[in-house]
Amino acid sequence: MLTIDELTVVPMPAEVIPSPGVLFTLRPGATIRSGSAFAGQQLAEALRPATGFPLPVVDGPVEHGIELVLAEIPETSPEAYVLEIDERRIAVTARAEAGLFYGVQTLLQLLPSTVEARTVQAGPWTVPGGRIADRPRYGYRGAMLDVARHFFGVEVLMRFVDRLSRYKMNILHLHLSDDQGWRIAVDAWPRLATVGGATQVGGGTGGHYTKAQYAELVRYAAARHVTIVPEIDMPGHVNAALAAYPELNDDGVAPPAYTGVDVGFSTLSVGKDVTYTFARQVLEEVAALTPGPYLHIGGDEAQSTQTADYLEFLRRVQPMVTALGKTVVGWHQVGPAAREPGRIAQYWGHTPEPDEDVRAAIAQGDRILLSPADRVYLDMKYTPETPIGLDWAGHVSTRTAYDWDPATLLPGAPDVIGVEAPLWTETVATEADIDLLAFPRLPAIAELAWSPQPARDWPGFRARLAAHGPRWAHRGIGYHPDPEIPWP
Ligand code: TNX
Numbered sequence: 001m002l003t004i005d006e007l008t009v010v011p012m013p014a015e016v017i018p019s020p021g022v023l024f025t026l027r028p029g030a031t032i033r034s035g036s037a038f039a040g041q042q043l044a045e046a047l048r049p050a051t052g053f054p055l056p057v058v059d060g061p062v063e064h065g066i067e068l069v070l071a072e073i074p075e076t077s078p079e080a081y082v083l084e085i086d087e088r089r090i091a092v093t094a095r096a097e098a099g100l101f102y103g104v105q106t107l108l109q110l111l112p113s114t115v116e117a118r119t120v121q122a123g124p125w126t127v128p129g130g131r132i133a134d135r136p137r138y139g140y141r142g143a144m145l146d147v148a149r150h151f152f153g154v155e156v157l158m159r160f161v162d163r164l165s166r167y168k169m170n171i172l173h174l175h176l177s178d179d180q181g182w183r184i185a186v187d188a189w190p191r192l193a194t195v196g197g198a199t200q201v202g203g204g205t206g207g208h209y210t211k212a213q214y215a216e217l218v219r220y221a222a223a224r225h226v227t228i229v230p231e232i233d234m235p236g237h238v239n240a241a242l243a244a245y246p247e248l249n250d251d252g253v254a255p256p257a258y259t260g261v262d263v264g265f266s267t268l269s270v271g272k273d274v275t276y277t278f279a280r281q282v283l284e285e286v287a288a289l290t291p292g293p294y295l296h297i298g299g300d301e302a303q304s305t306q307t308a309d310y311l312e313f314l315r316r317v318q319p320m321v322t323a324l325g326k327t328v329v330g331w332h333q334v335g336p337a338a339r340e341p342g343r344i345a346q347y348w349g350h351t352p353e354p355d356e357d358v359r360a361a362i363a364q365g366d367r368i369l370l371s372p373a374d375r376v377y378l379d380m381k382y383t384p385e386t387p388i389g390l391d392w393a394g395h396v397s398t399r400t401a402y403d404w405d406p407a408t409l410l411p412g413a414p415d416v417i418g419v420e421a422p423l424w425t426e427t428v429a430t431e432a433d434i435d436l437l438a439f440p441r442l443p444a445i446a447e448l449a450w451s452p453q454p455a456r457d458w459p460g461f462r463a464r465l466a467a468h469g470p471r472w473a474h475r476g477i478g479y480h481p482d483p484e485i486p487w488p
Contacts, residue, residue: 022129140418142171148178167446179239233298264303335361439479
């Protein structure tokens with residue numbers, strides 16, 4: 001009989017204290033009591049298919065079952081929770097809904113992996129006794145999906161949100177525009193979506209999100225404590241916008257749609273007033289759809305924009321974001337540009353060689369979001385044999401993604417807000433492609449961002465992670481069988 005600290009929770013909780021010899025078994029008569037109707041229903045719906053138990057969500061005291069309690073706990077984070085297991089009941093206590101949600105995710109991982117199945121399984125549904133007190137290391141734990149190079153429908157995004165939130169990730173950054181496609185409807189500039197969205201890498205038909213679809217995704221994600229961060233990449237990466245509205249181009253001529261994978265060849269016309277009307281109206285409409293605090297304005301690889309023009313463009317556009325009540329996020333090339341208060345620079349360079357733009361960001365006091373390409377770029381191949389993916393930042397094995405410390409990556413960066421794993425989609429065309437590149441690296445990066453550094457180590461992680469393979473199999477999630485993991 002394993003004790004609770006020998007189980008296979010990912011990310012590793014901050015504190016785990018076993019009660020040896022104590023065992024909880026979920027039985028058919030169990031009930032759920034919840035201080036949050038929504039969290040109670042979420043838990044019941046997660047447990048009913050595999051257990052086959054009715055698991056009513058009740059108001060009264062729980063004789064045998066699970067209680068979700070909203071109450072003060074010693075932890076201050078709204079994402080923290082305490083999980084207590086004795087013979088009679090399991091209790092999750094948190095200050096806020098997010099903490100309850102994360103406690104429930106941990107509980108699901110403490111149950112046998114067959115709990116993930118969508119048909120009735122044998123059980124027994126046992127959980128070893130003990131106490132977990134857990135809280136996140138970083139408040140920003142994210143992934144990015146590039147829906148511009150290849151378009152993915154809203155259902156795919158919802159399932160990606162499920163995958164993130166099960167590992168306690170709380171941000172989905174959507175790269176909504178690039179040379180190959182514009183993916184969000186904008187009422188003031190309708191041809192962005194209808195013309196700019198009509199293709200993708202390789203020449204497929206592309207697509208875009210209607211405002212209603214985007215709003216539905218935002219709601220779906222919020223129910224799983226995931227914030228959507230929309231990115232409109234400017235002033236480069238704009239061929240799709242120029243194809244839709246040639247007046248945004250320096251020469252006023254619409255370029256042909258672009259379906260290749262080059263970067264750095266397009267720019268908004270920085271000298272024209274219409275460019276700023278465009279930027280303001282687009283940002284206004286996207287902000288209005290976005291309850292989260294962040295608006296990402298890209299700013300990467302503007303090789304076709306003169307440096308002075310680039311700085312001038314950002315000087316004018318960043319305050320538009322602030323005026324909308326949002327925080328500016330940009331790729332770290334924005335570092336030298338005049339900043340807005342609270343700006344976040346997203347570092348995507350290599351580990352050993354922080355470049356001068358990120359140094360400028362740090363010197364200006366920007367907050368730093370870590371996405372080192374040679375560690376957490378999910379579009380890098382695992383090995384030369386990986387059938388899809390790129391390799392410009394090297395090969396990224398699960399261990400490479402896991403085995404580093406965000407606190408010491410950038411010397412002299414005092415204000416690291418967290419970690420984000422970008423998945424660019426030049427070579428990624430299907431949901432199965434997404435899963436292959438995200439699993440198992442996404443859970444590795446989730447642990448990196450959630451668990452305290454002393455609670456993590458590679459030998460322990462690879463053993464815990466191995467037990468998740470069968471869970472993914474039950475959920476229909478394909479993954480890279482990294483030979484460094486002792487899969488069962
Ligand atoms: C660099 S990372 C880019 C993207 C590409 C990616 C491919 C960044 C800010 N820009 O335009 O898709 O590499 O790995």
